[in-house]
Amino acid sequence: MAEIQMALDSLDFDATMALAEQVAPYVDILEIGTPCIKYNGLKLVKALKAAHPDKKILVDLKTMDAGEYEATPFFEAGGDITTVLGASDEATMKGVIKAANANNAEAQIDLIGVEDKSAVAKQAAANGAHIIGVHTGLDAQAAGQTPFEDLKTIAGLGLNVKVSVAGGINKDTIQSTVRAGADIVVVGAAIYGAPSPAESAKELRALVDAA
Numbered sequence: 071m072a073e074i075q076m077a078l079d080s081l082d083f084d085a086t087m088a089l090a091e092q093v094a095p096y097v098d099i100l101e102i103g104t105p106c107i108k109y110n111g112l113k114l115v116k117a118l119k120a121a122h123p124d125k126k127i128l129v130d131l132k133t134m135d136a137g138e139y140e141a142t143p144f145f146e147a148g149g150d151i152t153t154v155l156g157a158s159d160e161a162t163m164k165g166v167i168k169a170a171n172a173n174n175a176e177a178q179i180d181l182i183g184v185e186d187k188s189a190v191a192k193q194a195a196a197n198g199a200h201i202i203g204v205h206t207g208l209d210a211q212a213a214g215q216t217p218f219e220d221l222k223t224i225a226g227l228g229l230n231v232k233v234s235v236a237g238g239i240n241k242d243t244i245q246s247t248v249r250a251g252a253d254i255v256v257v258g259a260a261i262y263g264a265p266s267p268a269e270s271a272k273e274l275r276a277l278v279d280a281a
């Protein structure tokens with residue numbers, strides 16, 4: 071069964087906590103988005119984990135250097151997954167994987183901006199990464215890009231890792247994304263931009279469960 075990850079991309083601490091509360095019944099993973107974690111830091115990881123101990127917390131650090139050093143405090147604060155850029159040095163990715171393993175947690179390699187995505191995904195899997203993230207970022211989405219072709223390529227490799235997909239997924243695309251091989255579907259704007267985020271998350275849950 072695919073998991074749903076809600077991307078919390080507001081900068082506001084209280085608004086983030088309130089949105090998490092609304093959608094938590096329908097999602098598996100609460101993601102603290104990159105702008106949000108930069109703005110709010112470890113305090114938000116601790117608060118979110120305390121409020122939702124039954125949910126996985128993904129901290130979208132998009133680490134680029136000093137992998138083990140940067141990721142460790144976020145795992146210790148309650149993060150279950152942190153992200154590291156596939157564009158970073160292999161040693162950086164290995165550092166985050168090491169920190170994750172030391173904390174009974176998971177490292178996600180984010181392929182955003184990576185030229186040879188297959189090569190990096192294979193290398194990361196061989197190095198023990200837990201999740202490969204196929205990701206079309208917000209700026210690339212604004213330029214009309216989607217993650218779906220990359221998903222086919224990465225899922226087609228048959229690597230022994232979970233595949234996460236992010237980039238403008240909504241109610242029209244979520245089922246085909248799951249059927250194309252996503253283990254984790256990430257949804258941000260389609261939930262937080264909906265008139266009722268809770269209703270939107272509920273609808274997406276039903277679609278994923280029926281896919």
Ligand SMILES: O=C([C@H](O)CO)[C@H](O)[C@H](O)COP(=O)(O)O
Nearest residue numbers: 077103104236237238257258259
């Ligand atoms: O990871 C994200 C982005 O890079 C900002 O941190 C988003 O959370 C991710 O793209 C999911 O959001 P939507 O694309 O709006 O579904």
